[in-house]
Amino acid sequence: MQQLDESQLSILLIEPSTTQLKIIMRELQAAGVKKIDGVSDAEAALDQIRRYPPDLVISAMYLPDSTAVELLQQIRAENAACLFMLISSETDPEALEPLRQAGVVAILPKPFQSEDLRRALHTTVDHVDPQELQLENYDPANLRVLLVDDSTTSRNHIGRILDSLGIGHIVKVENGLEAITHLQKQPFDLVVSDLNMPEMDGQALTQFVRKQLGDTFLPILIVTSEQDETRLSQVQQSGISALMDKPFEPEIIRQTLCRLLDGTD
Structure with missing residues (x-):
């Protein structure tokens, strides 16, 4: 409270x-x-x-x-x-x-x-005065999150919000190619990624995870400031789990994570 x-x-x-x-x-x-x-x-x-x-x-x-x-x-x-x-x-x-x-x-x-x-x-x-994330299927302190964003400022900002929710393990990388390297080495419970990035963007990262890695269950949350509706429609069809605008509210990301990780609203 x-x-x-x-x-x-x-x-x-x-x-x-x-x-x-x-x-x-x-x-x-x-x-x-x-x-x-x-x-x-x-x-x-x-x-x-x-x-x-x-x-x-x-x-x-x-x-x-x-x-x-x-x-x-x-x-x-x-x-x-x-x-x-x-x-x-x-x-x-x-x-x-x-x-x-x-x-x-x-x-x-x-x-x-x-x-x-x-x-x-x-x-x-x-x-x-943030409220910590309350999950039935996970202990937030043990959640393994891969945060992907080419902007250091944005990466740090989103990282602080995830940390304020009580999430204990956050790995930060700059683009999709770096993310793939980490995904191939260790398991994660959640990927939070920017959409528009050099080397490999969030859409291409999602498609690689779903097709090349064959992982259809890993929750992938795309956080973006993209305004092009055609582009956003393509992204939503690429296999992402959820799409969120920048800037976003902590309560919205809290609700989204509950839905993705617990299957609840």
């Missing part, structure tokens, strides 16, 4: 527009958040984070002295555990992709819906 709730979250809001700052603060307060600090640029934000690290940073995409991507890279370099949310009118997938790969809590549009903000805050609580 979680002890933390939204009222106990500490949030740093970075928004150059005074009007937008007030609007978002009002929405946060309506959602039950009580501890909110607001700044207008990245320099002030980093100074605040260094002195009083918040549970969550909420930022606009374009700041007077930086972008959200650059700010998040700096935050990750100094404080990897700091959670991050984007609220922006930016819709270019290429501009948003680095944030998706970095494992942000949520990417909300301007204007956003109040229920989407509340859901993102609930996800933040789940990150800050």
Whole structure:
């Protein structure tokens, strides 16, 4: 049972527009958040984070002295555990992709819906105060998971979430070819893989496991920011066990793992 709730979250809001700052603060307060600090640029934000690290940073995409991507890279370099949310009118997938790969809590549009903000805050609580995975057929501490992702940031982020669920053994590799080498040497209970990777992508890895290795039972979860519906349809037909978007919520991955490993929802 979680002890933390939204009222106990500490949030740093970075928004150059005074009007937008007030609007978002009002929405946060309506959602039950009580501890909110607001700044207008990245320099002030980093100074605040260094002195009083918040549970969550909420930022606009374009700041007077930086972008959200650059700010998040700096935050990750100094404080990897700091959670991050984007609220922006930016819709270019290429501009948003680095944030998706970095494992942000949520990417909300301007204007956003109040229920989407509340859901993102609930996800933040789940990150800050995670519930361990409860399985009937496995002890999470003994689960052997192979994590495949070419992005170091994404690999570390997903690894932290799996670790917070109580999973005890996680092997991390950069692409499908490295994954195959490990699969041929030792057994795993679960594969969590990115889709788009060099050398061998998640779809090709899945097909190799199903056909060349002849393993039709190993659960393979693909986690991706891919938006092309045709591509996603092809992936779903390749033998994967489940498909999940980046960014994702800990509760969603918890439910997905229960379904894959226990056959329950």
